[in-house]
Amino acid sequence: MEETLKKYPWYWGDISREEAQELLSNTSDGTYLVRKAATAGDYTLTLRKGHRNRLIKIYHRNGKYGLAEPYTYDAVQDLIEYYSHCSLAEYNVQLDCTLDYPVDNQLTEVPTDDSHIYNELCKVNQEHKKKMSELEKLLDIQKVSSEKLQKLHETTTSVKACIKVFEEQMLLLTKTKSQAPADGIAGCQKNSLLLEERLQSFILTRDCLERAIQEKTFANRELITQVNAMKPEIKALDNKCEHFRSILEKNHHHVEKINGIWCITDEPVYGTMSDDEDIYAQVEEVRANAADAVIPHTETWTWYHNNMDRAIAVSVLTGQKTGTFLIRGKSELECALSAVNKAGSVVHCKIMKSADGYCFGGGYASYPTLLDLVLYYRENSLVKHNADMNCQLLFPAFLISSLPPN
Template identity: 30%
Template sequence: MAVEGFQFIALYVYNKDWEEDLDLRPGDILTVSKTSLTSLGLKDGDKEHPERLGWMVGVNERTKQRGDFPGTYVQYVGPVKMYVGLQLMSLSSHFHPQKMSPPTLVKLVEAIEKKGLECETLYRTSGFLAVGGHRQSLNFELSEPEVGQYDIQALSEALMGFLQDLPSPIIPESVYPSLKTALQEEAELSVEETGRRLLKALAPPAMPLPSLLTLQYLLRHLDRVGQSSAHNGLDPHTLALLFSPLLLTAGSEEDPLPPKPSKTKAMASSVINGEGSKMADAEWYWGDISRKGGNNKLIKIFHRGGKYGFSEPLTFSSVAELILHYHQESLAQYNPKLDSRLLYPVSKYQQDQVVKEDNVEAVGEQLKVYHEQYQEKSREYDVLYEDYTRTSQELQMKHTAIEAFTETIKIFEEQCETQERYSKEYIDKFHRDGNSQEIERIQSNSDKLKSRVTEIHDSKRKLEQDLKEQAADNREIDKKMNSLKPDLMQLRKIRDQYLMWLNQKGTRQKKINEWLGIKNDVEDLYSLMDEMDDLPHHDERNWYVGDIKRGQAEELLRGKGDGTFLIRDSQSQKGSYACSVVVDGDIKHCVIFKTSTGYGFAEPYNLYASLRELVLHYRHTSLVQHNDSLNVTLACPVLTQQQPR
């Protein structure tokens, strides 16, 4: 189904300041529905001047994430038809098991080279990539035989658009330091040595095999383009300027950035319903409700002389203004255990909509139903996740085996050619000598060698067929996992709403645990007792060590007991974190992802609002559900005095 929308292109780097914002880099295409702009009071001509619109809500076509972005950072591109349900695939998803490059890229390159590399309009795009529906329709029709009907400019835009629309650049950020080092030392090294270092930096496993194969294929094409530079004007320097933004992540901008519009819209629905409205109308204001039996943290809001605040001096003119401020700022200055922001209001309107029952018993029984459904879906997802991990490892092994078969076949075929070349001379000689026994021996050896080559070819073909079938099965598992994620998220959300409703009604924790099927002598996520307030896990200074290297983390943990852990900034995945923990005397490391839904070790468990919440959860929950070799809990922060024995 198609709906009307508009596209804008990012002109500057923007690193999000708010949880619901989008990260931008120059060249990103932002798609915004017409309905969304209409809700902002869109007038004729406003879309051509996005700076007038302030903050807009749209989808970044590069990352496929939805969120807010500042109108002052973008430029209007044009109208577009938005097709619901269309998603871009990662680079590895474009690969056919038997192909060395993505079929889409191969078809585009072949069509461009067939049209002619000497064309003066080659890779001269008509403005912005992804303008209108022309390139979109071309991309979706690439499998059709009519691809040859498009002119060289349309094919050029489609190829560059294919590279731009990949969720991540072909050359991953993790190899940048090695590339930079090799280039910085260029003056001291020979061209050959510099080339060898660059090739080493781009070799697997530092660079994923699909990315490397795609890069090699594309560079061979660009080399052929450059050979015709006398006609097309595309010398190596020009090609580098055109394609480097498509192959590498854009760097930081030196030009001064434009001012960001005032951030008021993002909280409009969740803070106040219109300027000057009463606090009683705000969705987060619940009035006179009881906290009895609840496990939430309290922090008082003081009111004196018409001003509000958590402590003196009181500086806010209203509670709504205070809430808006701490949507962006942490509460840790008042209490180290409250290192969090006021991001997600619990809506009293939403509560009334979700919880339909009108008494505690009925709500409790319904909670039990939702909790059982959530557990069932979680078990189903865990089984699929294990199957997906296993088959992915097997696919990688088969890819490696096929590469080994290819090299073996090459060696045997060279032996066959050598033997055939020399055998003819010896057979002629033995014919003259009348030595039929030697002739039979030579022919027998030749037949055995040819038979062995045939066997290897057959084994390779069988393995390729197995790989093709298993890759199809793996894709089906991935589809099933993706179809389960929305159900898991929704069930967890509903279950938590019922839990909140019961806590607000003063329901005893023991009774809630019975509905959840939790033994009352076992700690759980919903039953953090008051005596846990003194746990060292609450203070991130006990376990967060910042930007240190893997080796330094291992030094800190060496000799410590099982369950001793620390959290650090990830060296390989910028923006993410790494957990280092002692397991059976060894030190293991795993990535903590930061996503739009929260922190976590893997989908669909990236649900924790902060690292502290994640640490508290895995204090009593084993990591084995994410990795069989991590049967351990985050028992003891590394910087506390008390260590587990």
């Protein structure tokens, strides 16, 4: 317990009652420290209240700590943390205050001269700015991490839905195969192999996603732990600032002058990130640029299926975001585009193949390959071909690996 307590600014260890009294003289109500008591295992909380120092015994009995029976705290720091937020009036009605201002054991001396107090306030304020900057940066990282984790969960849900659709189609195909005439069995077997190949691809992707979720969840918890660890440090600095401010105000210093410390410009501004500290922002920018440069549409397997009926296409696309699409092969001269429009509906459009390439018919331009057509309408709306198809080809339906960067 002793080694653990030494980490806390309010613990002064084996100092005398007189030394504790001196440390708290001329301080504000709510100022406190903890020291060893004469009884082994017990401690004394010295609290400033009503311009007087109050001595409160912290008892240690049967592995528990407390100010009075029943003793319920596992550690002294737990008791101090509790009364930092809750009034001591529940222990003694005359002590209606909380533990607000710890006397920092890192101070070699407690400043009493106003000029020294100003200097200490400046130092503490700059440290507070630095910690707040670190906390804000950490919170930003944690927010991005949480958003990516949420995206992983959403993508996994979509993959599982696709797996279910393909499993149902496999069962249906098995039933159809058993009832098919002899000349239709070969076609059923071919379709079965295609469905099985696609199903296994989805299953593999699901497994990868679930592993990624585990890793991201662990990393996110680590970030939350770091954030929570910083909050008590910042609160302690807040308390120090308020303590010094209170002393200066009681000594009749102008509030404007005290508040001016928060606008000091001749000290280093800790809130500004250096080039080295800005690595995280640079990494995010590189990822964004890479996402733009490496267009997933160039992999035709992410959006093309040679043998899929309309009902399966609707099942795959239903519930997906606007611009999710796939293309289904129907014959050597014809295929069909299915996409999710701005209303969330799945709409379809026929694509014809001619000697000039692929087009939607009606005199519109032809594209040498389906990929050329897809890339063009990745940037342009399809509404001129179909009034209901008011969208672009943004998200390949089979691109289940289109995940946020690890």
